[in-house]
Structure formats: C-alpha cells, structure tokens
Amino acid sequence: MVLCFIALPVFALLGLFSVRYRELSKEAIRCLFRTVTLKPCDTGLDQRIRSKFTAKLMFWPSLARFVYAQFTILSWFFVILLLASAFFSGQGLYNYAAYGNCNGQNSNAFCVFNVVRPEQQECTTFDVKHELYPFNVKTKGHPVRGNPLAKLTIVEYGCYSCPYTKEAEPAVRQILKDFPEVNLVYHDVPLSIHSNSIEAAHAALCAQEQGKYWEYHDKIFERQDKLSNETFIAFAGELELNVTQFSECYSTNRYQNVVDQEYNDALSVGIYGTPTFFINNANLVGPQKYKSLKAVIEKEMPR
Amino acid sequence: MNPEKIRNDFLVLNQKKPPIYFDNACMTLKPRQVTDKIMEYYNEYPACGGRSNHRLSRKVTEEVLRSRRIISDFFNTKKTEEIIFTRNTTEGINLVANSIKKGDKVLCSGKEHNSNLVPWLVRKDAVHKTFRFNDIEDFNAKIKNTKLVSIVHVSNVDGTSNNVKEMIKIAHENDAIVLVDAAQSAPSREIDVRKLDVDLMVCSGHKMLGPTGTGILYGKMEVLEQLSQFIVGGDTVKNTQYDSFEQEGIPERFEAGLQDYANLIGLGEAVRYLKKAGRSDIEKHETRLNEKITEAFNRLGIDIIGPKEPEQRAGIISFNVGKMNHHDVALMLDSNNIMIRSGMHCAHSWFNANNVQGSARASLYLYNNEEEVDFFLEKIEKIVKIGK
Numbered sequence: 001m002v003l004c005f006i007a008l009p010v011f012a013l014l015g016l017f018s019v020r021y022r023e024l025s026k027e028a029i030r031c032l033f034r035t036v037t038l039k040p041c042d043t044g045l046d047q048r049i050r051s052k053f054t055a056k057l058m059f060w061p062s063l064a065r066f067v068y069a070q071f072t073i074l075s076w077f078f079v080i081l082l083l084a085s086a087f088f089s090g091q092g093l094y095n096y097a098a099y100g101n102c103n104g105q106n107s108n109a110f111c112v113f114n115v116v117r118p119e120q121q122e123c124t125t126f127d128v129k130h131e132l133y134p135f136n137v138k139t140k141g142h143p144v145r146g147n148p149l150a151k152l153t154i155v156e157y158g159c160y161s162c163p164y165t166k167e168a169e170p171a172v173r174q175i176l177k178d179f180p181e182v183n184l185v186y187h188d189v190p191l192s193i194h195s196n197s198i199e200a201a202h203a204a205l206c207a208q209e210q211g212k213y214w215e216y217h218d219k220i221f222e223r224q225d226k227l228s229n230e231t232f233i234a235f236a237g238e239l240e241l242n243v244t245q246f247s248e249c250y251s252t253n254r255y256q257n258v259v260d261q262e263y264n265d266a267l268s269v270g271i272y273g274t275p276t277f278f279i280n281n282a283n284l285v286g287p288q289k290y291k292s293l294k295a296v297i298e299k300e301m302p303r
Numbered sequence: 304m305n306p307e308k309i310r311n312d313f314l315v316l317n318q319k320k321p322p323i324y325f326d327n328a329c330m331t332l333k334p335r336q337v338t339d340k341i342m343e344y345y346n347e348y349p350a351c352g353g354r355s356n357h358r359l360s361r362k363v364t365e366e367v368l369r370s371r372r373i374i375s376d377f378f379n380t381k382k383t384e385e386i387i388f389t390r391n392t393t394e395g396i397n398l399v400a401n402s403i404k405k406g407d408k409v410l411c412s413g414k415e416h417n418s419n420l421v422p423w424l425v426r427k428d429a430v431h432k433t434f435r436f437n438d439i440e441d442f443n444a445k446i447k448n449t450k451l452v453s454i455v456h457v458s459n460v461d462g463t464s465n466n467v468k469e470m471i472k473i474a475h476e477n478d479a480i481v482l483v484d485a486a487q488s489a490p491s492r493e494i495d496v497r498k499l500d501v502d503l504m505v506c507s508g509h510k511m512l513g514p515t516g517t518g519i520l521y522g523k524m525e526v527l528e529q530l531s532q533f534i535v536g537g538d539t540v541k542n543t544q545y546d547s548f549e550q551e552g553i554p555e556r557f558e559a560g561l562q563d564y565a566n567l568i569g570l571g572e573a574v575r576y577l578k579k580a581g582r583s584d585i586e587k588h589e590t591r592l593n594e595k596i597t598e599a600f601n602r603l604g605i606d607i608i609g610p611k612e613p614e615q616r617a618g619i620i621s622f623n624v625g626k627m628n629h630h631d632v633a634l635m636l637d638s639n640n641i642m643i644r645s646g647m648h649c650a651h652s653w654f655n656a657n658n659v660q661g662s663a664r665a666s667l668y669l670y671n672n673e674e675e676v677d678f679f680l681e682k683i684e685k686i687v688k689i690g691k
C-alpha cells in the first residue's frame with residue numbers, strides 16, 4: 001500500500017522517541033518492500049491506518065465514507081505531495097549548503113533553515129562572514145541608553161529595517177532593565193538592500209536633534225512594517241516633535257555626513273550583518289536571546 | 304442481579320473513560336474480589352501447596368482445596384477430586400487427547416474451536432469425523448463405532464448451542480464417551496454435570512471472571528481413571544525407583560509440578576462470584592442486551608451469523624457490515640473505545656468450509672449495560688453509512 005511511503009518516515013521519526021513507533025516503522029518497512037514488489041501488505045498496517053483514519057472522521061459520515069472508499073487514491077495523492085515536498089526541501093537544502101540561502105543565489109526571501117539556528121540569523125551587509133575588529137568600535141558622542149555612568153556598555157550595530165535587529169530589541173531592553181550597571185550605544189548601519197533603511201537613519205538623527213532619539217528609535221522598530229516618508233513625518237508628530245523643523249531636517253538630508261561616517265565606521269569594525277553586538281571584546285552576531293546576552297554580560301562585567 | 308452494582312467491582316470499568324468491553328468470549332474482566340484474593344496469596348501465604356509441612360504450606364493447600372470445592376459445587380460434581388486444574392480449555396482437551404489410541408474414532412461438530420480440532424488432527428492414526436453442528440440426525444448417522452465425542456457446547460463463532468444433552472444420551476447408547484467444550488457455556492449457563500451425565504468437560508477460568516492461565520477439566524472418576532498421565536514429574540507420583548514410579552491419585556496425577564496457586568485460589572473466588580450473581584440471570588441479561596442489538600442490526604440491514612433469534616445466541620453476536628472488512632469494523636469501533644473481536648475466532652475450519660472471510664464479534668457479559676449497547680449501536684450506525 002502506497003501510504004507506507006508516508007508512514008515510514010513519520011514512524012521512523014517518532015521511533016526516535018518511542019519504542020512503539022520503532023515497531024511500527026519496521027512494519028512500514030516490510031509493507032513498503034512488499035508494495036514496491038507489487039505484493040499486498042501483509043502486516044495489517046495499511047488496514048489499521050485506513051480504519052483509524054476513517055474512524056477519526058466518523059462525525060462526518062459522508063466525508064468518512066469518501067475517505068474510506070477512496071483511500072488508495074488519496075494515499076497516492078499524499079505520497080506525490082510528500083515526494084514533491086521532499087524534492088523541494090532537497091533543493092532548498094542544496095541551495096542553503098551552496099549559497100547560504102535555501103532560495104538560491106541572490107535571493108532575499110525567507111529561508112526556513114534559518115529558523116533552525118536562530119542565533120545565526122542576521123541581515124547581511126557587505127561581506128561574507130569574517131573576523132570583526134572590536135578595537136575600532138567607537139562610542140564617543142553617541143546617544144546612550146540607560147545609566148550614563150554604567151560599568152559596561154553594549155555596543156549594537158543595527159539596521160532600522162532589518163527584522164532581526166527588531167527581533168533583538170526586547171532582549172536588549174530587558175537586559176538594560178535587569179542590569180543597571182549596563183548601558184547601550186546603538187550604531188545605525190543602514191543597508192541599501194533594505195528599503196527605507198537609509199531614510200530611517202536620517203529620520204532618527206533628525207529626532208536626535210530635538211532630543212528624542214531613543215523614543216524615535218523605538219517607534220521605528222514598533223512600526224517597522226509600515227516605514228515610508230509619510231510615516232517618518234507622522235512619527236515626529238506622534239512624539240510631539242516640532243514637525244516643521246523635523247520635516248526640513250529630513251527632506252534636506254541634514255545629517256548626510258553622519259550617516260556616511262557611521263557607514264564607514266561600521267566598515268572599519270568589519271560588520272557583515274545586523275545586529276552585531278560588542279560587549280568589551282566579545283561579539284555576538286544575529287538576534288540574541290536574553291540568555292546569551294546575559295551570559296556574556298556576566299562574564300564581562302568588571303568586578 | 305444488578306449490573307450497575309456489579310460494575311463497581313471492576314476497576315477497569317471505573318476509570319475516567321471506561322472501555323466498552325464487548326470481547327468477553329475471548330477474555331472477561333476480573334472483579335476486585337478475584338484480584339484481592341490473588342494478592343492475598345502473594346501477601347499472606349506465598350508458599351507451595353501440598354509438599355511442605357509448615358503453616359503457610361498448609362494454608363495454601365487448604366485454599367486450593369477450597370477453590371476446588373467451590374468449583375465442584377458450582378458444576379454439581381459427585382466428588383471434589385473430579386475437578387482437575389489446567390491452564391486453559393486447550394490444555395484440558397490435550398490432556399484427554401493424549402489418551403487416544405490408534406484407530407480410535409473421534410466425532411466432533413463442524414463448528415469447533417481449533418483447540419477442539421487440532422489435538423485430534425495431530426494424532427494421525429486416530430480417525431477424526433465431523434457432523435453438522437447441532438444436527439441430531441447427522442450425529443446419529445455418524446455415531447457408530449465412535450470412541451469419543453468431543454463437542455462444543457456453546458459456539459464461540461456465533462453463540463449457538465449443540466444439543467449436548469441429547470447427544471450425550473445417544474453417545475452413551477453407542478458406548479461412546481463425551482467430552483464437552485464448555486469454554487463459552489460455563490461462564491453463563493447453568494451446568495449440572497450429573498444431570499447432563501457428561502463424561503468429561505473443559506472450560507477456561509479467564510472466560511469466567513477468573514485469572515488468566517486457569518482452566519478446569521471435569522471428569523467422572525471412572526473416566527478419569529482410564530486417562531493416561533499427560534505432563535508428568537513432581538506431584539504426579541507417590542513413589543519412584545530408578546526404573547519405575549507409582550502414580551498419584553486423582554486429581555494430583557494430572558497436575559504436574561508446582562501449581563499456579565495464586566490464580567487457582569483466585570479462580571475459586573471468581574466462581575463464587577458467578578454463583579452469587581446467578582448464571583441464569585446472567586444469561587437472561589445477555590439475551591436482553593442481545594435482543595436490543597439484534598433488533599437494531601435487523602433495522603440497519605447488518606448480516607448476523609447464525610440464527611436470527613437472540614435467545615439462541617445469548618451473549619454473542621457475530622456479524623458483517625455489508626462488504627466492509629470485519630477488521631475495519633473492529634478498528635473503527637476501537638477508535639471509539641469499543642472493544643470487540645474480528646477474524647475467524649480460532650474456528651478457521653468452519654469459516655473456510657462456509658466460504659466466509661470472517662466476522663466481527665461482540666460478546667456480552669454481566670457487567671455490560673444498556674448505555675454501552677446504545678453507544679455501540681450509535682457507532683455501528685455510522686459505520687454502516689461509511690460502508691455504504
């Protein structure tokens with residue numbers, strides 16, 4: 001029976017955790033073998049699956065009747081679906097191995113494999129992964145979040161329109177709350193591959209001009225999915241900034257030189273993805289969990 | 304008999320989502336009284352019976368004897384020693400079959416459990432014949448020169464009965480002895496071995512509320528005396544020399560080695576429980592539930608194997624839902640917490656001879672109730688729709 005094509009991988013996977021499924025996978029193997037040699041399955045596995053499945057649908061008798069009667073055809077359908085998805089997964093895996101992205105070269109689309117190793121995600125900037133140069137990190141003259149006299153500083157390189165930078169935000173804020181001895185310096189690394197990222201950098205600097213850098217910073221992440229020229233102005237209004245002054249600053253790219261400087265600084269530190277965190281000489285790339293940030297902070301905290 | 308009160312004695316039936324257990328022809332549930340009695344042995348006198356001279360051993364011997372007495376009384380045997388403990392019906396039949404000699408003719412019905420077929424077939428020099436189930440005429444025609452008639456009382460296939468009383472009479476007129484397989488009848492029919500005048504009778508404890516691995520062989524003393532010893536060794540002999548032995552009396556000569564004391568004692572308790580509940584009441588109760596099922600099955604157009612009248616089938620209803628495979632029916636019911644059996648019920652020969660692929664079989668017992676039957680019928684109705 002063709003359904004064994006599906007039953008086998010499912011049972012094999014479950015068999016990693018439970019002996020019962022190991023026995024079932026053995027049955028499925030036998031069944032599969034008989035199926036490919038065009039003999040009927042003789043362990044009763046197919047019958048059990050069919051009946052148990054039908055019984056689950058008993059509440060809707062006509063659906064149950066259909067499934068029961070057309071089980072072989074439905075099985076074929078699911079097997080083809082399984083094979084197709086196996087093919088595409090294989091292709092994705094190959095792309096991931098070859099290009100680091102399961103959707104193939106030059107694609108920015110979401111890749112499921114990344115989810116498997118969340119700590120490894122980042123928004124790619126300039127380069128392939130390589131060493132970072134923490135000694136080039138600068139903090140002077142940047143807005144500081146948290147205790148200005150803190151003993152330890154987290155330096156974050158982020159991008160306003162990078163989803164992974166946004167993902168890291170809650171953990172970072174929680175750290176600042178839990179560790180009064182720690183503060184944060186945020187460097188913006190606008191990535192031209194993300195839309196509105198350079199614009200956001202300008203907007204944040206215009207807000208800084210009016211003393212509301214961090215409020216604006218939070219706003220951008222909060223509404224990351226709706227960034228545009230209009231919303232940048234609207235944010236200013238919502239934060240009760242002088243909108244005229246803000247608009248003028250924003251539309252004339254008043255801080256172009258700062259934006260350029262930030263970009264060059266990021267290059268000199270060797271940033272290849274956002275977010276990147278430096279805590280003394282330790283660095284972490286990708287959206288960090290609270291746990292991992294905390295571990296580094298505890299290690300680096302001066303005693 | 305009050306089934307609701309009885310249900311309280313069965314721990315499985317007092318779970319949060321109790322099973323609807325309709326597989327009683329295979330194995331019945333066990334009441335607390337039985338399991339308590341078994342634990343009593345393990346906790347209070349877990350010693351060997353018969354052999355040793357100490358208090359615990361004497362207690363075991365006493366309890367086993369008590370159990371034997373209860374069973375003897377239950378079947379109204381002449382002597383307590385006429386009850387022999389076995390592991391199951393199958394062992395009892397094999398014990399008898401062991402005495403079959405070359406050329407002996409054994410007559411069985413055409414609807415026997417494999418346990419009452421294979422023991423005769425393996426004895427290639429014996430003559431095995433069959434008559435049509437419950438057909439006195441056919442029986443009469445084939446009884447001549449028969450040494451042993453070995454017949455099922457109530458069939459596990461469809462719940463129908465052989466007219467054993469009549470057959471025993473005819474057999475005796477023809478100098479044949481009769482072995483009755485009472486595996487399905489002992490649990491819920493009044494059986495008086497003396498009134499029935501049966502020579503040998505076997506049944507299984509586990510089909511009558513008793514512990515697993517317990518069986519009973521009844522035999523008239525004079526018949527038992529003619530049987531050869533079956534499994535031999537410790538406890539089956541009075542004395543031995545290097546080259547000879549002197550066999551024990553009955554029943555010991557047939558009960559080799561240390562026995563399953565805990566379960567034998569538990570079996571006595573089960574039989575006591577059954578006696579208290581009353582077998583004729585149990586039979587009536589089963590029939591009443593079966594009437595309800597039969598009526599619904601007729602309405603739903605479900606094929607019932609055997610006679611249409613529920614009183615002829617008592618606790619058993621063997622059926623097929625249209626062309627749907629019987630295992631599918633059982634599996635779907637299982638998904639709804641209803642346990643029945645499906646297949647050929649160890650009576651392949653009958654199914655093969657009648658060209659039936661098998662059947663689904665629900666079998667009832669004293670703790671089953673109307674509510675369960677209603678739920679079962681509700682699900683069966685759905686299954687009928689699925690199979691259409």
Ligand SMILES: Cc1ncc(COP(=O)(O)O)c(C=O)c1O
Pocket residue numbers: 328329391392393394416418419455457458459484486487507649
């Ligand atoms: C009529 C009949 N005979 C014999 C047997 C065999 O019983 P056991 O398996 O307990 O030996 C059964 C049980 O299924 C039965 O129903």
